[in-house]
Amino acid sequence: xxxxxxxxxxxxxxxxxxxxxxxxxxxxxxxxxxxxxxxxxxxxxxxxxxxxxxxxxxxxxxxxxxxxxxxxxxxxxxxxxxxxxxxxxxxxxxxxxxxxxxxxxxxxxxxxxxxxxxxxxxxxxxxxxxxxxxxxxxxxxxxxxxxxxxxxxxxxxxxxxxxxxxxxxxxxxxxxxxxxxxxxxxxxxxxxxxxxxxxxxxxxxxxxxxxxxxxxxxxxxxxxxxxxxxxxxxxxxxxxxxxxxxxxxxxxxxxxxxxxxxxxxxxxxxxxxxxxxxxxxxxxxxxxxxxxxxxxxxxxxxxxxxxxxxxxxxxxxxxxxxxxxxxxxxxxxxxxxxxxxxxxxxxxx
Numbered sequence: 542x543x544x545x546x547x548x549x550x551x552x553x554x555x556x557x558x559x560x561x562x563x564x565x566x567x568x569x570x571x572x573x574x575x576x577x578x579x580x581x582x583x584x585x586x587x588x589x590x591x592x593x594x595x596x597x598x599x600x601x602x603x604x605x606x607x608x609x610x611x612x613x614x615x616x617x618x619x620x621x622x623x624x625x626x627x628x629x630x631x632x633x634x635x636x637x638x639x640x641x642x643x644x645x646x647x648x649x650x651x652x653x654x655x656x657x658x659x660x661x662x663x664x665x666x667x668x669x670x671x672x673x674x675x676x677x678x679x680x681x682x683x684x685x686x687x688x689x690x691x692x693x694x695x696x697x698x699x700x701x702x703x704x705x706x707x708x709x710x711x712x713x714x715x716x717x718x719x720x721x722x723x724x725x726x727x728x729x730x731x732x733x734x735x736x737x738x739x740x741x742x743x744x745x746x747x748x749x750x751x752x753x754x755x756x757x758x759x760x761x762x763x764x765x766x767x768x769x770x771x772x773x774x775x776x777x778x779x780x781x782x783x784x785x786x787x788x789x790x791x792x793x794x795x796x797x798x799x800x801x802x803x804x805x806x807x808x809x810x811x812x813x814x815x816x817x818x819x820x821x822x823x824x825x826x827x828x829x830x831x832x833x834x835x836x837x838x839x840x841x842x843x844x845x846x847x848x849x850x851x852x853x854x855x856x857x858x859x860x861x862x863x864x865x866x867x868x869x870x871x872x873x874x875x876x877x878x879x880x881x882x883x884x885x886x887x888x889x890x
Contacts, residue, residue, distance in 0.1 A: 544773075545571045547618035547660070549603050549651065550625030552576040554728045555666070555762055557586035559624070562766035564594050571595040573616045575609070576625065577602045580874060585866055586727045603647035606654075613658040620773060621655050622664045623648065626700075629731050630670070630693045634824060637692035644696035645703065652707045652715070660714075664772060665704040667719045669758070669783070670694035674827035680758075682833045683719075683781040690825045705779070714778035718769060721785040721832040724852065725762035726859040729870060733757075734853075737796050738860045739867060741803040741812050751822035753793025756829040760786040761852035764845040771841040785832025786845035793817075802857050818888055 544567065550556040551574030563570055576582045578600055590596065597616075601608045603625045625647060627633065627640045648665065655663045672681040673688030687702075689695040707713040724734045740747045768784040776782060797814055804812040837843050847855075860867060 546620045552582035556624035558762045581729045613654040619661045633693035640696040645699045648700040663715045671698040675829040680831035680833040716776045717781045721758035737799045746818040759788040761847040771843040782837040785834040788849040
């Protein structure tokens with residue numbers, strides 16, 4: 542089916558992978574990628590996209606109503622997929638202002654534009670972090686109460702409530718997806734997996750919060766993209782779909798696994814678990830996440846296709862094979878942030 546898809550944040554990690562996914566699977570689709578190009582948005586993420594595809598990039602801020610409305614008027618999308626968000630918990634703890642602005646007010650602007658220009662579907666990309674922290678048992682279902690515990694997750698929960706209110710109040714066909722932790726190519730190295738890969742390669746200390754026993758549920762970005770596609774094609778307005786691949790791991794076991802794999806690819810370089818440094822914990826650090834994705838598996842016939850062992854090996858290999866991309870993001874601003882966030886944290890062992 543021919544779609545005109547307005548994608549926000551398409552130069553970021555998940556957004557750029559989704560555009561690439563669409564270009565492989567939806568050959569007759571027109572895409573407008575609207576991205577502010579903050580530190581995590583990088584046009585290098587899209588350097589290899591297919592020539593000849595109906596694709597347009599527009600630099601813009603979702604909080605700029607005039608610019609957003611102008612692009613909606615010009616492009617006339619039938620589907621909106623909103624990836625645009627400030628997304629890093631540590632940065633939200635340092636200063637939440639941009640998170641509140643982009644993740645709530647920016648979503649309001651997009652919802653208004655979709656209302657005004659008659660979009661047939663609006664997909665709000667959310668996160669499992671809106672549910673808060675789990676005990677040792679159970680998993681988050683779509684009906685689980687929201688209990689966000691960081692400024693980042695609070696801003697995403699606010700966006701979810703606002704999006705659902707536009708469905709209830711105005712009938713705007715909004716669907717929300719909440720995914721577990723993504724990994725894969727083009728992920729900015731503030732996140733755990735690429736940070737560990739790159740620090741291992743550079744033989745830099747690898748900071749691990751607290752005891753390292755916080756548990757996260759991991760999904761390869763390509764599986765997440767396939768799930769969003771299923772929601773785009775078959776998902777129901779007003780519904781929420783959890784997206785997960787049942788890969789629960791403690792942070793410390795994941796870090797050790799990455800170190801072993803990088804070391805095996807670079808024997809004799811002295812890459813070992815001695816690089817691990819436990820630092821004082823992040824404030825309000827959620828202990829465990831786990832996603833119950835039974836609804837999307839049952840109702841939309843989606844299944845994850847990439848096993849974690851294979852996905853992690855592919856991801857490590859990608860970072861090793863793309864030194865130009867890595868050097869482009871490990872810039873002065875990133876290094877200054879890294880030092881501010883980790884340099885001030887007390888080592889605990």
